[in-house]
Amino acid sequence: MKVLVAMSGGVDSSVAALLLREQGHDIVGVTMRLWGGESDTGCCSVSDVDDARRVAQQLDVDHLVFNFAEDFDAHVVDPYVRAHASGVTPNPCVECNRHLKFDRLLERADALGFDAVATGHHARINADDRGMLRVTRGADMQKDQSYVVHMLQGRALDRTLFPVGGLTKSDVRAIASSHGLRTASKPDSQDVCFIQSTAGREGFLAKRMEFNSADVVDTEGRPAGDVAAVELVTIGQRRGLNLGGGDKRYVVDVDVKTRRVVVGSENDLLTNEVVVKQLCWPHGSDEPLSTCDVLVQGSAHGARHAASITMESDDTVRLTWNKAQRRIAPGQTVVFYDLTDTYVVGGGIVTS
Amino acid sequence: MKGIGSLGHVSHESAVGKVGGYVYLDHAATSPLRPEARAAMDPFHDVVFANPSGSHRFSRVARRAIDEARDVVAEVIGCRPGEVVFTSGGTEGANSAIFGAVRRHGGTAVCSAAEHHAVLHCVEHVGGRVLPVSPTGALDATLVRETLRDDDGTSVVSVMAVNNEVGVISDMVEISRAVRRRAPKAILHTDAVQAACWLDLRDIWPHVDVMTLSAHKFGGPKGIGVMALRDGINLEPLIHGGGQERDRRSGTHNVAGIVGATAALAVTHASRTEEIARIKKLRDALIQELLSSVESCSLTVEDGQAVPGIVHVCIAGIENEALLYLLDEQGLCASAASACASGAMEPSHVLAAMGVQKSRAMGALRLSLGHTTTQQDIEAAVRIVADAAATLRSRSGTAGVR
Numbered sequence: 001m002k003v004l005v006a007m008s009g010g011v012d013s014s015v016a017a018l019l020l021r022e023q024g025h026d027i028v029g030v031t032m033r034l035w036g037g038e039s040d041t042g043c044c045s046v047s048d049v050d051d052a053r054r055v056a057q058q059l060d061v062d063h064l065v066f067n068f069a070e071d072f073d074a075h076v077v078d079p080y081v082r083a084h085a086s087g088v089t090p091n092p093c094v095e096c097n098r099h100l101k102f103d104r105l106l107e108r109a110d111a112l113g114f115d116a117v118a119t120g121h122h123a124r125i126n127a128d129d130r131g132m133l134r135v136t137r138g139a140d141m142q143k144d145q146s147y148v149v150h151m152l153q154g155r156a157l158d159r160t161l162f163p164v165g166g167l168t169k170s171d172v173r174a175i176a177s178s179h180g181l182r183t184a185s186k187p188d189s190q191d192v193c194f195i196q197s198t199a200g201r202e203g204f205l206a207k208r209m210e211f212n213s214a215d216v217v218d219t220e221g222r223p224a225g226d227v228a229a230v231e232l233v234t235i236g237q238r239r240g241l242n243l244g245g246g247d248k249r250y251v252v253d254v255d256v257k258t259r260r261v262v263v264g265s266e267n268d269l270l271t272n273e274v275v276v277k278q279l280c281w282p283h284g285s286d287e288p289l290s291t292c293d294v295l296v297q298g299s300a301h302g303a304r305h306a307a308s309i310t311m312e313s314d315d316t317v318r319l320t321w322n323k324a325q326r327r328i329a330p331g332q333t334v335v336f337y338d339l340t341d342t343y344v345v346g347g348g349i350v351t352s
Numbered sequence: 353m354k355g356i357g358s359l360g361h362v363s364h365e366s367a368v369g370k371v372g373g374y375v376y377l378d379h380a381a382t383s384p385l386r387p388e389a390r391a392a393m394d395p396f397h398d399v400v401f402a403n404p405s406g407s408h409r410f411s412r413v414a415r416r417a418i419d420e421a422r423d424v425v426a427e428v429i430g431c432r433p434g435e436v437v438f439t440s441g442g443t444e445g446a447n448s449a450i451f452g453a454v455r456r457h458g459g460t461a462v463c464s465a466a467e468h469h470a471v472l473h474c475v476e477h478v479g480g481r482v483l484p485v486s487p488t489g490a491l492d493a494t495l496v497r498e499t500l501r502d503d504d505g506t507s508v509v510s511v512m513a514v515n516n517e518v519g520v521i522s523d524m525v526e527i528s529r530a531v532r533r534r535a536p537k538a539i540l541h542t543d544a545v546q547a548a549c550w551l552d553l554r555d556i557w558p559h560v561d562v563m564t565l566s567a568h569k570f571g572g573p574k575g576i577g578v579m580a581l582r583d584g585i586n587l588e589p590l591i592h593g594g595g596q597e598r599d600r601r602s603g604t605h606n607v608a609g610i611v612g613a614t615a616a617l618a619v620t621h622a623s624r625t626e627e628i629a630r631i632k633k634l635r636d637a638l639i640q641e642l643l644s645s646v647e648s649c650s651l652t653v654e655d656g657q658a659v660p661g662i663v664h665v666c667i668a669g670i671e672n673e674a675l676l677y678l679l680d681e682q683g684l685c686a687s688a689a690s691a692c693a694s695g696a697m698e699p700s701h702v703l704a705a706m707g708v709q710k711s712r713a714m715g716a717l718r719l720s721l722g723h724t725t726t727q728q729d730i731e732a733a734v735r736i737v738a739d740a741a742a743t744l745r746s747r748s749g750t751a752g753v754r
Contacts, residue, residue, distance in 0.1 A: 033696035049694040066673055066694035111747045112681075189724050 002026045003161065004114040007056065007063070009048030011264045012054040012120030016184040018161040020118055023058050028114075029056035029063040034072035034100060034118040051183050058181065069102055075099035077194060081208045084231045087256030088331030092192050093158060093300070098151045106156055116159045121145045124165035125157055128343050133157040134282050135344040136339075140168040147300050150335040150347040151280045164270055193235075209333055214259040216241050219252070222317055231261050235329040236269060252327060270324040276309075276317040276348035287311060287346065294336040294345055295319075298328045304341055317348060362641045369427055373681045375500055375736070378664055379569075380546060381687055385612070386571035386723065392615035393573065396608035404605050405596060412476025414607050421614035428621040429563065430554030431580045434619030441577035442545040443592065444472040445564025448579055448601070449506055449541035450474040456537075459507030462500065464491035465705035469690065471510045472701070480515050481506075488653050489706045493526035496516045500534035508539045509611075511561075513547035513556055517689065517702040517718060518653045519662025521551070528559035539585055545569050549620055549722065550628060550659035561585045566628075567613030570620040571723055576609030620723075631660040631721050634730050638663055638719065641734040646741050652708065652716070661722060666708065667715035669743050673697055675717065678740035684733055686709045687718050 004348035005017045007029040020027050031052045049065060076095045083090040101119060109117045123140030123146040136151050137251035138144040152160055164172050169188075176184035191197070195204045205211075211229035218224045227233055233241075239253040241263060250269045253262035281287045288311055295304040296319060306322040319334070328334065328350045335347040353357055376384075396417065402410035404418050416439075422500030426433040427485065438443050449463050449472060461480030462469050466489045475482060483499055486492045491511050500506060510533050512689050514521050524542060541562040544553060548570045561582045568574040580589065620627075642649055648668035659663070667675070672688040676697075679686050689700035703713040719733060 031694070033694050046694050053695070064677065065691075065695040065697075067698065070698075070699075108671075108674060111671075111744055112677050113743075113747070 001088075002113065003028075003116045003118050003120045004105070004109040004112070005029050006120075007031050007052035007106060008120065008189070009051035009055075009176055009183065009186075010120060010189060011176050011186050012122065012164050012172055013052070013335045014120070014181050015167075016120040016224040017059055018053065018116050018175065018181065019163040020161070021061060026058075026062050027118075029053075029059075029061055030103065030105070030189065031063070031065050031066045032100060033069055034096070035067055035077070036069040036073075037194060038239055042303075051186070055181055055183055066108060068100055071104050072096070072100060072252070081205060083331050084205055085209045085256070087231060087254050089234050090331040091300075091333045092194070093148050094151070094333045097149055102149070102152055102156050102160065106159060109159075116161050117239060118161035118163055120147075121149050121162050122165055122167075122169070123149050123162050125152070125160060125162060126175055126343070128338075132283055136165075137342055138162070138165045140171075143169045143303075144301075146337075146344055147297055147302075147333070147335050150333075150344045151279060153282045154284065157282060160297070174284050181324050182191045197304040199254050202229070205231070212256075212259055214256075214261050216243065216261045218249075219262060219264040223265050224249070227261060230254065230256050233261050235327045248316060272306075272321055272324050272325045273349055274321075274328060274334065275312075276319055277315055277351050279315060279317060279346060279348040281346045282344065292345070293339060295341050297337065298332060298350075304337065306339075309336060317346075323347040374685055374733045375722065377719040377721060377733055378683045378687050379549075379725070380519075380718065382568045382574065383571045383722045384408045384724055385573060386619055387754070388619045389572050389612040389616040393608040393612035395431050396611055400607070402699050404593065404607060414605070417607060417611050418605055421610050425578055425580075425612050428617050429578075429580050430557045431563075432469045432583065434598070435580050435583055435696035436690060437579040437581055437600045438613075438738035439577040439601055439603065440575055440606070441568070442468070442543065442564055442566030445542070445562075445577050445579040446470040446510070446543055447474055448587060448590045449539070449562045449564060449694070450478065450480075450510060451590060453508035453541075454478045454480075455588035456586055457507040457537075459505040459538075461508045461510065462506050462538075464508040464512070466491070466515055466520075467510060467512055468516055468543055469701075470539075471512070475510065477674065485705050487658050487738070489515045489520040489702055490522050491527060493523060494698070496502050496527055497534055497579040500531065500538075502537075503534055506535045506538045508541060508559045509535065510541040510543065512543040512545075513551060514659050514662075515702060516545070516546045517662075517700060518664040518706070519546070519658030519720075520653050521547075521657065521659060524556050524559050524638045539587075541575070542642075544658065546662070548617065549624070550661055552624065553621075555703055563586070565617075567609070567616060570616050572613035572616035573609050574611045576606055578613065628660055631725065634721060634725060634727060635660045635663055637727075638730045638734065639665075640731075642737060643739040644708065645734060647745065648715075649741070650712075652703070654707075661720050663719045663721070665717050665719075666712045667717060667741055668712060669748075670715040670741055672714065674744055675715070675737075675740055678743060679736055682736040682740065684736040686733075686737075687720075688716050689718075 003020055003025045005027050006182045007013045017029055017092050017191050031049045051107050053063045076092050080090050080092045106117050115309035122143040124136040126136040128134050135146050137146050193351035213228050233254050249263040252264040252268045291310045293308050296307045297304050305325050307319050332350050336345040370598045383398045400413050404414035405659055411445055422433045425436045461475040461478050464485050465482050466485045484592040511527050540560045542560045544563045545566045550564050563580040567576045591602050596602050649665050652664040680730045689697050
């Protein structure tokens, strides 16, 4: 097969390329230039591109750089800023996978005559008991990334390869090391690639939007504190609210429009229901016709909780927890897994 | 052979094996070394290896080679030998001219928006002024007259003789007149890197104060260039040290480079008239065939305004990043715009300055011809470009997850 391997310059994608090459595929490595601004060592720093290119050279395969910076701005960075401005907490890594890796890059791979795109994600694509391809948990549950690639659907499932999904991270490093790949002991990338650790999310957003102060009140509406930037407040947050001691209190509601933050006890944070929109089903036809029991994961490496999901309309799912759970911030991605916690059933974005 | 310091992976054989059979139409990026340059350089790697600044007989041989080279370069440019300064290339030349003028004389720098980054980034760095260009990419002398003031503190004006992306030729005579009239104290620098193959430099030199060249664009080696600096024009040197090149550019002379550059420049100059006629024919055929066999393909700069070596087209509805991959796969080396440090292609600032719409600029393609280009290259190139463009069109519209 002719495979375009997305090489970030990290150890996982280096080994992904190595394995495909050893399996006899005809591969070309590509590093996507996504973020044009300053960053720590994120996906698109020059030194990471150097690492990707050097690994490709070591494997004796061609290496390309595609400039998708405009698409990244339009589909990831701008929406990230807009979402914060409207009080929503988005997951930019999910949007990057959705719009860049498994849309733009797949489209480019098609145009260039490649049969498949491969990445270094710790996830698998397996057939379920009905023979339908589904994103599947990676073999290493500590590193599983099925959550951030849950949106693969239809033809994209046929054309995507996750060569390291069946390996543990230590296997990956061992393979890299035994083949002398220069990325063998490179640290895992952390956090959002376009946000520098020095400036943080606040510093990044401060250059791109205005912050508004807000009153913090308790669930009875009594003043409890204040914040300088309501746009940076997230559900479940405890610090930075100027609450002045007392019992542990959490943000249970944020209203950017009225500039009001509500804090309450841990109990007030619990909810029985979540409304999910912008849904993704791996196969268009397999959304639950009625109610369906699933395990739900609400963050990249978060715990799974049992719930039932019900289609309310074509683009809305009502999720009812079996046991009340902490509220999930609007904008966050939830992914539904089957009850064996193996396959991705679907996913979407929390609205309330 | 592997180990520290070895280049086992880049053997001569593997490089030749990979390059053989390819059609090379990227001469504006660089040209292969001319055999004359290679032969001229050969003794200076080991036989005549001495430092020309030394005081022994070996040094005198090297020194003589540089002196003779300087005479030849001066003749090609039409300047005095003492006005020739050897540099490390075009970028150093541009940096020397702009920083050298501003650091010595104060004031500010002015250039056109279509300049090479070697000029543009220097001008931006000193907080200079960037003038808009006409839709052809050339700086209009009228605009120079309208925007420059003799009291605005302009100490250096930099205008490229030939644009490296679209190939348009500047009217240096008119621009010079305008600069002299409006900013008589300003130093006029021309980046003639893309001009050396196609224009008689003796026609440009009388109108400027500084002219910079890069040897690898005319079949010389990389890492060597020329800055012609008019007597009486003072620039603060960029590089200080042993005082070589009459204190204008320190650093041990790159003797082999200087000799190779000079040999290449001499051949370029001597064969220029015939080469222009030969390349024009190939260029005309290339343009005609591209326009007739590639759908939605248009010339970026109208015929007759560009040098014969550069053919720049925009193919509507095509992404050049994808196109270049297919061209490369089929054995055609071409280019689209400049690349950033990561190797990613940047949207062209030249096309943006010309007012070319983004949707059109996305399909920009530069095919540049040079001393090794043949009729067969042109025929193959047309076939490859037409096939690749058609392939991309036929495959478009397949979507991923969104």
